[in-house]
Amino acid sequence: MSAPNTRWTTAEELAAFPAPLRYELLRGKLRKMAPAGDAHGAYTMDLAIEIGSFVRMHGLGRCYAAETGFRLSRNPDTVLAPDFAFIKKIRLSGEPGAGYVSLVPDLVLETRSPGDTAREMADKIALWLSFGVRVALHLEPRTKRLSVHRLEQATQVLTVADTLTDLKSLPGFALPLRQLFV
Numbered sequence: 001m002s003a004p005n006t007r008w009t010t011a012e013e014l015a016a017f018p019a020p021l022r023y024e025l026l027r028g029k030l031r032k033m034a035p036a037g038d039a040h041g042a043y044t045m046d047l048a049i050e051i052g053s054f055v056r057m058h059g060l061g062r063c064y065a066a067e068t069g070f071r072l073s074r075n076p077d078t079v080l081a082p083d084f085a086f087i088k089k090i091r092l093s094g095e096p097g098a099g100y101v102s103l104v105p106d107l108v109l110e111t112r113s114p115g116d117t118a119r120e121m122a123d124k125i126a127l128w129l130s131f132g133v134r135v136a137l138h139l140e141p142r143t144k145r146l147s148v149h150r151l152e153q154a155t156q157v158l159t160v161a162d163t164l165t166d167l168k169s170l171p172g173f174a175l176p177l178r179q180l181f182v
Contacts, residue, residue: 008027008076008077009077010077011069011071011077011079011099011100027073027076027077027078036066036083036111036113037113037114039141039142040083040111040112040113040114040141042141043111043139043141043180044066044083044084044109044111044139047084047109047139047146047180048063048065048066048084048109050175050179050180051063051084051086051107051109051170051173051175054170054172054173055086055170058172059089060086060088060089060169060170061086061087061088061090061091061092061106061169062086062087062092063085063086064082064084064085064086064105066081066082066083066084067081068081068082068085068100068101069081069100070082070085070100070102070103070104070105071099071100071101072104072131073131078131080127080131082105082108082110082128083108083109083110083111083139084108084109085101085105085107085109086105086106086107086108086169086170087101087103087105087106088106088169091103104131104132104133105133106134106135106169107134107135107136107137107167107169107170108128108133108135108136108137109136109137109139110124110128110136110137110139111138111139111141112138112139112140112141114142121138125138125147125149129149129150129151134150134151134168135149135150135167135168136148136149136150137149144160144177144181145157145158145159146158146164146177146180148164148166148167158177160177160178160181161177161178162176162177163175163176163177164177
């Protein structure tokens with residue numbers, strides 16, 4: 001008995017979708033993405049500005065805005081789009097090009113939207129780590145918590161009373177979360 005003829009979507013086909021539609025591609029299968037809400041967008045942007053300013057000031061690499069596609073595997077293709085991403089300068093080659101980024105980010109930020117379940121967020125973070133992301137930040141706007149996930153290390157959960165530090169790719173970075181969650 002032969003396996004059914006499975007037709008996977010490719011990264012090139014995903015890139016050709018009409019602009020108003022937002023999808024990710026997980027092992028060739030489309031995953032629809034809903035637009036983010038107020039708290040999601042505001043807190044994500046504030047954290048992205050803090051990290052991005054630090055990266056630029058110290059010449060550490062390149063930051064990527066929400067929904068930038070990262071091609072993480074081929075045949076079947078996986079293209080994920082975090083809420084924010086960073087790649088160290090030493091890993092970059094030249095100017096940004098056309099198409100999806102073909103590198104695994106060093107750091108990603110995923111912010112939970114009201115429609116996301118805890119299981120979906122845990123799966124998303126685990127997926128990023130499985131592709132080799134060094135640090136995955138999980139921001140919870142409703143509870144004002146930021147979880148720091150690293151491979152083979154315990155998750156660090158930070159609250160408004162804590163300071164985000166010890167991001168290996170961003171030496172010297174420190175952000176009191178009370179500045180984020182105002």
